[in-house]
Amino acid sequence: EPGDAAAAQGRNGRDISSDQPRMLSDNGHLVFTTGDNKEIRFQTSASGRVKVGNEDLTLLLSQIKTNKDDIDNIKSHGGGVPPDIANKLNQLDTRTSSL
Amino acid sequence: EPGDAAAAQGRNGRDISSDQPRMLSDNGHLVFTTGDNKEIRFQTSASGRVKVGNEDLTLLLSQIKTNKDDIDNIKSHGGGVPPDIANKLNQLDTRTSSL
Amino acid sequence: EPGDAAAAQGRNGRDISSDQPRMLSDNGHLVFTTGDNKEIRFQTSASGRVKVGNEDLTLLLSQIKTNKDDIDNIKSHGGGVPPDIANKLNQLDTRTSSL
């Protein structure tokens, strides 16, 4: 009934204040907007997953942190030995082995 | 009137039926979908957050770029000095210090 | 609700009400939750995008994997040559060039 929609507006159609997080359709786009100081949270249980398309977002987010840790480690302790350096060191070692 | 076929044509006369987003429950999985060429958007205000489990999505995504920058830097300028190399260089240095 | 608990038994007698996803306001935060082993999924059609702010999430997620690959490569083959090492190698090379 057309009248119902109008009635529903009266009861629910209040302006959404800027601090209320929301999920709204905007011309076919699905838009999640967090409010000021408010969060939108997606919570699965321990064994549940959050997926974006075929990607496991939970895994990937944890990978970001693993990556950061690895990078921090490389920054302080280096990565593997670049072949050029290994070669040069070998060359120098040989050259100076009789000293 | 929110009635019938004619009313379903958008202002631009396009068929709007297939491009409305959905929040659906599929055997208990919670699925957010959009139609062709439509986006799912997360819009965070300055102080609002999107959280996936306990993780702050916005922060982590910015970490991805930081990681990439760090990696690019390591690729061109190296990371820390691996202990093996440091040891070898010290050894060579000592060995050749009298030359 | 009294009648419901009984009605919510699945065919196998399991209580399926715990499989129901929920959408709730927690202190003004908008929270989506799922039951045990259930996923939250974001699905756009082929040409749609998931965007976080102005960032394309799909691209960012693929960057996470690129970062991981780069890090793995740096771990095994090293990154660029740190200037300190390059200098030291040059110094040693010069020092030993007459040997």
Place this chain on the structure above:
Amino acid sequence: LYKRWIPDTNYENETNWDKGAVPCGNDVVRFSAQTQVSVFVESAHAVRETRLPVDGEFILNSGGGFYASDGREPGCGPGVATRFKDPGSLRWFDPALWQAAASLDDLRRGRFLFSVHEESVPCRWDDVVFRALSSFRVDTGSGGSSVPVRAVSVRGKVFDGRAEFAQYLSSRSGRLQFHGSSAVTVGNPGCGDPSGCECGNSANRRRICSSVTCASVECKKPLLPVGHCCEVCGAIVTIRYAAGFDLQTYRQRIHHLFLVLPKYKSVQLGMSKVSRSRRLMGIVPFGASPEVQLTLLDGEKGAESEALAWDVVSDARSHGSVLGIAGAEFRASSGGGGSSS
């Protein structure tokens, strides 16, 4: 004709909620775990807590969706626990759940046609319309037979190709909106006969009439129109047509000439192509011949209907040659009747 499904599963429709009101920001909303429903959400609603079904969907109209309640929803009251009613039992073959009109424009303007029960349900020639800004759930019934129609439009998209609609039915929305082992099929040709087409729902008569509760009638000779489930008080005009008869044109003529008159404003008139078995000497059947049946009801004892029947028959008598009418007669529940030829 166009037949439009009346019920919807819209969030904004207060009749879909057990408390008779659309939930607001202080309410706790429950969908039963096993309610299979496709809900259309036209506008934005505050959410305190919503428990979703295990299999269902919310279709979000532009501007539609949900936002976290701040717990201070004005005019919402202290908050109640409210439940979305299970829409599972609304049946395709229930004649009370359809509106009929001669065109989409008439549908939009609310110019509905009255029909006998069998023809209130979509006929194989009809275009079935589900409101654009709505979702729904319809039980197409058991039995596994197909339910053919010309076309079906769902949320503005018109399906008239069999394969495409079958694909829609197998989609998530399709499975939530249509259930039952009888599958609706589209692509049937429309009625190509200007004199009208028989609805073809007599095969479904039992299913259709099982949804109908007949009111008691208090007239001398109650009538049972072909295709109707109940005896009625009123009149039945039977038109024998000839070359040149056009049902749609004739329907409009009767409307403009008579139904718009104040004295007939309470008369409902249904017009159908029907097939009545002819009986030799009134006893021995010798085949069926198609004719046009006008069912006239007025909710009273049938006096207005009988007066209109006289007018219709006189009109047919005066202009029969122009209209392609070979003869007309009527029976009234008062016991009266008349004919022309």
